[in-house]
Amino acid sequence: MAYGFLDIAATPSVKAAQAENGSLELWSKAGANRTFDRFTEAESAFIASRDSFYMATVSETGWPYVQHRGGPAGFLKVLDETTLGFADFSGNRQYISLGNLKADDRVSLFLMDYPRRARLKIFARAEVRDLASDGDLTERLALPAYNAKVERAMLFHLEAFDWNCPQHITPRFTEAEVSQAVAPVRMRLAQLEAENEALKARLAALKGNGED
Ligand SMILES: Cc1cc2nc3c(=O)[nH]c(=O)nc-3n(C[C@H](O)[C@H](O)[C@H](O)COP(=O)(O)O)c2cc1C
Numbered sequence: 001m002a003y004g005f006l007d008i009a010a011t012p013s014v015k016a017a018q019a020e021n022g023s024l025e026l027w028s029k030a031g032a033n034r035t036f037d038r039f040t041e042a043e044s045a046f047i048a049s050r051d052s053f054y055m056a057t058v059s060e061t062g063w064p065y066v067q068h069r070g071g072p073a074g075f076l077k078v079l080d081e082t083t084l085g086f087a088d089f090s091g092n093r094q095y096i097s098l099g100n101l102k103a104d105d106r107v108s109l110f111l112m113d114y115p116r117r118a119r120l121k122i123f124a125r126a127e128v129r130d131l132a133s134d135g136d137l138t139e140r141l142a143l144p145a146y147n148a149k150v151e152r153a154m155l156f157h158l159e160a161f162d163w164n165c166p167q168h169i170t171p172r173f174t175e176a177e178v179s180q181a182v183a184p185v186r187m188r189l190a191q192l193e194a195e196n197e198a199l200k201a202r203l204a205a206l207k208g209n210g211e212d
Pocket of ligand 1: 067090092093094096098
């Protein structure tokens with residue numbers, strides 16, 4: 001595998017587009033000796049800290065369909081170096097992704113880290129599992145502190161991944177991240193408010209004693 005991700009993505013039409021735009025040679029040579037078919041520590045740590053991802057499936061009529069999946073950070077688990085899994089929550093009951101996967105198990109996952117301006121894209125084959133019939137998997141995917149009804153387990157068997165550059169990603173922060181970042185400022189503000197109150201009280205006391 002010269003460049004796993006492009007081995008899949010570079011279809012004849014994509015190669016033709018690369019040729020027309022002068023990048024065919026560049027991408028034919030790129031990634032020699034690089035493999036993208038198993039997660040290293042870098043991908044595992046990145047995936048473990050995500051609280052959402054986007055999942056594209058393909059419909060029987062050829063339409064791409066993208067949906068958001070979210071949960072507490074780490075809800076998408078790295079089960080081993082080529083397998084991801086998560087507990088799929090109950091939603092609007094349209095079951096578009098689930099239905100698409102019955103006809104075609106291929107997915108494209110897109111994971112964003114907005115504060116660090118990093119993104120990881122993954123080609124995988126999905127496997128839907130009944131949670132009730134697999135106690136070990138249920139335990140590994142469980143989110144006991146999270147309030148959501150789990151309908152099924154979904155596994156992703158890795159075909160290839162690739163990282164994207166940080167270009168054009170606007171850093172965005174979650175409420176928890178903002179709260180953590182401003183905690184020292186809040187603490188300092190509270191100290192200054194207390195100090196201000198103490199000084200005001202002292203001034204009032206001095207005025208009361210007739211000292212200006
Ligand atoms: C009550 C309810 C209503 C929802 N309405 C929408 C909606 O209108 N559009 C949408 O994209 N997601 C909606 N969602 C979230 C989706 O149901 C959820 O992302 C689900 O996983 C979608 O899966 P699917 O698109 O593969 O069928 C809703 C969720 C709930 C619980």
